[in-house]
Amino acid sequence: MDTIQESLVEVGVDPHLPAPVGESAARHHAVTLPEKPLVIIKPRQSLVALDLRSLWTYRELLYFLIWRDVKVRYKQTALGVTWVLLQPLIMVVIFSTLFGRVAGLPSDGIPYPLFACASVLAWTFLSSAVTKSGNSLVGSAHLITKVYFPRLMIPAAAICAAAIDLIIAFAVLVPMMIYYGVVPRWQVVMVLPLTVELILLAWAVGMWMSALNVKYRDVGFALPFLTQIWMFLSPVVYPLSVLPPRFRLVIMFNPMTGIIEGFRAALFGLPFNWLAILISTVVVMLLLTYALFSFRRMEREFADIV
Amino acid sequence: MKPIIKVENLSKQYRIGAPKEAYTTLRDTIAGAVRAPFNALGRNGRSGKNTIWALRDVSFEVVPGEVVGIIGRNGAGKSTLLKILSQITEPTTGQVEVYGRIASLLEVGTGFHPELSGRENIFLNGAILGMKRAEIARKFDEIVAFAETEKFIDTPVKRYSSGMLVRLAFAVAAHLEPEILLVDEVLAVGDIAFQKKCLGKMDDVAKKGRTVLFVSHNTSAVQKLCQRAIWLGSGRIRRDGACGEVLENYLHEMRDNLGSDKLMSRDRDFTIANVRTLGQDGEEDQAFMTGENLRVELDYECAKTFPGAYLYVAIANRETVLFAANMCLDGCRIPAGEESGKLSVTFKELPLAPQQRYYIKVGGRASDNRTPLFEDSDIEVGVIQVVGSTADIHLNGEASELLISDSSSVLVPYEWDFGKGRVRNIESFKNVKLLDHRSF
Numbered sequence: 001m002d003t004i005q006e007s008l009v010e011v012g013v014d015p016h017l018p019a020p021v022g023e024s025a026a027r028h029h030a031v032t033l034p035e036k037p038l039v040i041i042k043p044r045q046s047l048v049a050l051d052l053r054s055l056w057t058y059r060e061l062l063y064f065l066i067w068r069d070v071k072v073r074y075k076q077t078a079l080g081v082t083w084v085l086l087q088p089l090i091m092v093v094i095f096s097t098l099f100g101r102v103a104g105l106p107s108d109g110i111p112y113p114l115f116a117c118a119s120v121l122a123w124t125f126l127s128s129a130v131t132k133s134g135n136s137l138v139g140s141a142h143l144i145t146k147v148y149f150p151r152l153m154i155p156a157a158a159i160c161a162a163a164i165d166l167i168i169a170f171a172v173l174v175p176m177m178i179y180y181g182v183v184p185r186w187q188v189v190m191v192l193p194l195t196v197e198l199i200l201l202a203w204a205v206g207m208w209m210s211a212l213n214v215k216y217r218d219v220g221f222a223l224p225f226l227t228q229i230w231m232f233l234s235p236v237v238y239p240l241s242v243l244p245p246r247f248r249l250v251i252m253f254n255p256m257t258g259i260i261e262g263f264r265a266a267l268f269g270l271p272f273n274w275l276a277i278l279i280s281t282v283v284v285m286l287l288l289t290y291a292l293f294s295f296r297r298m299e300r301e302f303a304d305i306v
Numbered sequence: 307m308k309p310i311i312k313v314e315n316l317s318k319q320y321r322i323g324a325p326k327e328a329y330t331t332l333r334d335t336i337a338g339a340v341r342a343p344f345n346a347l348g349r350n351g352r353s354g355k356n357t358i359w360a361l362r363d364v365s366f367e368v369v370p371g372e373v374v375g376i377i378g379r380n381g382a383g384k385s386t387l388l389k390i391l392s393q394i395t396e397p398t399t400g401q402v403e404v405y406g407r408i409a410s411l412l413e414v415g416t417g418f419h420p421e422l423s424g425r426e427n428i429f430l431n432g433a434i435l436g437m438k439r440a441e442i443a444r445k446f447d448e449i450v451a452f453a454e455t456e457k458f459i460d461t462p463v464k465r466y467s468s469g470m471l472v473r474l475a476f477a478v479a480a481h482l483e484p485e486i487l488l489v490d491e492v493l494a495v496g497d498i499a500f501q502k503k504c505l506g507k508m509d510d511v512a513k514k515g516r517t518v519l520f521v522s523h524n525t526s527a528v529q530k531l532c533q534r535a536i537w538l539g540s541g542r543i544r545r546d547g548a549c550g551e552v553l554e555n556y557l558h559e560m561r562d563n564l565g566s567d568k569l570m571s572r573d574r575d576f577t578i579a580n581v582r583t584l585g586q587d588g589e590e591d592q593a594f595m596t597g598e599n600l601r602v603e604l605d606y607e608c609a610k611t612f613p614g615a616y617l618y619v620a621i622a623n624r625e626t627v628l629f630a631a632n633m634c635l636d637g638c639r640i641p642a643g644e645e646s647g648k649l650s651v652t653f654k655e656l657p658l659a660p661q662q663r664y665y666i667k668v669g670g671r672a673s674d675n676r677t678p679l680f681e682d683s684d685i686e687v688g689v690i691q692v693v694g695s696t697a698d699i700h701l702n703g704e705a706s707e708l709l710i711s712d713s714s715s716v717l718v719p720y721e722w723d724f725g726k727g728r729v730r731n732i733e734s735f736k737n738v739k740l741l742d743h744r745s746f
Binding site: 033034037038039040041042043044060061063064067068071072075076142143144145146147148149300303304 | 308310312320370389390392393394395396397398401402404405406407410412413416417419421422426429430435439
């Protein structure tokens, strides 16, 4: 009890608190208020502004959310960050055996493991980023109902944390390319814009799914199957060239087609399929715009229904 | 004086039907879409019976430096109001103009991650509450000192005791420096000594000219901290003014709401007019500590012909009556024919577990000690909260703080005997040195 008694003394709140009302006027002479309100809270009109500026205001929070995800992800694992390299490696081994050896799928003249590695890196990122951000809002219900900040931060942080994994995972390519004696040519500079496009695509889909998930928990169940189907509709285990020409154009409307084919071309010095890249860029931009607006529209209900 | 918060005709409508659990599935929506045209035939307009106004035309202004208490029963709209002001949820109509930086504290430790260390959580939680990184770094030492957790600052918080966790979480929040601070019922956690420390800190904040909106059930805390109170009832402002006056009206109505019909005897010759709960100091209170004396005071009126009766006053938790003072058993009687009187019963050294809510119930039998005195067998006339942490009553089990609110309500002394002379006597809560938790 002693400790408690002590801290009681410490508090030392004045027992004669000043009398109500009257004195309040005296104490805030120093406060100067801005002319215009900093915030006006009112029901939002149907057409919403994107308000990307608030994202900038809260950039430090974004940083902390990413930092938390990265920090927490590999706690209490024996292998830690090694998993980032192991995951694509294991998939490459499985795909090379199953699709390369057993099924004998062609690979545009590149050794199949190398061929698969480029697409698997892009794909593991996309599926993990979409899954994580798709579940991010629901997983942060305790934050959403208790604190205000731009809700876009939550799926965005999940994507960024996954993007850090992607960048680390690129390291897998180096020993493999050395082993197969493939030297990158000038095309390799395209890896950067393609990676940006890939991240934007993951953001668009992840953000849209996360918002839908708040209202319809079905999303959480459907997402793994949808990404699985999406993978087989993307040239991950096969090259685009294996498809009959009339299907190629159709499959190019899947934005992952342009990105994956682009990755392979950039890394292994193949000719670019510019049409596929163009279509995919346009589709990503459209998806992103749609996702942003629809997220903002659904956002105001989050706290009430999550 | 120009207001720092200007609330105009604020309303918020909710759809009812367990909003938290009842999230829709696609199937419901599809089924709903099929049914919708048929529903539309029967009833027009969307705002049917399934909605409720959590707030209705609420308007008020707050000037800088004011500390405003928001009081009201559960479901009166207090939390909805804070949620709208914190921009967590949108109003349905009306608007609020805010002329300063707002920080809201609707919960202690929002966003704490169990795997991260105390140090890391301070930064994370600070950022979530709206602090800049540099600001957190500057106040870091102060926060740690306030929380008294220096030794464990690099330990993952999942290994913290719940008391430590609350201290750390509150320490971060207490160091927010917004122009406007919104605080929900967060002080109901932690031990009494720490609660006092927090209230002291909040009072400092107010003295520095910051504006505070403070929601609480603890009327004595509101009384001590606030100059002005707003009383919300069913989503509307019932009264807005000087704290003492509003509180008085509020408490008065809480008493009146007992329902005089219910408290009138079947023969209409005996009525309980008022019920109060009083603490050790003789002041009216709803918060008690384990081991404290609880006095229940009843004002009654009776007819000249009233033949006397047997009354009982019981303390119950949500499930059942725990103990009672029962005239039917002890043989005492309400005196006959005195027109009006005051009667009180003191329960000594409450053996009640903290962090639970208890209900005061009254019942009785007529002078024949057989016929029920009132229409209902027992009537709830008051609620008390037993406060404090398990540490306050010397229950030092590792998870005690987490378990106490769900554990059995009555504590009696007992003794463990593990053989070979190993005896543990557990009656420490009998020796609790009572703190005066009312004087903040």
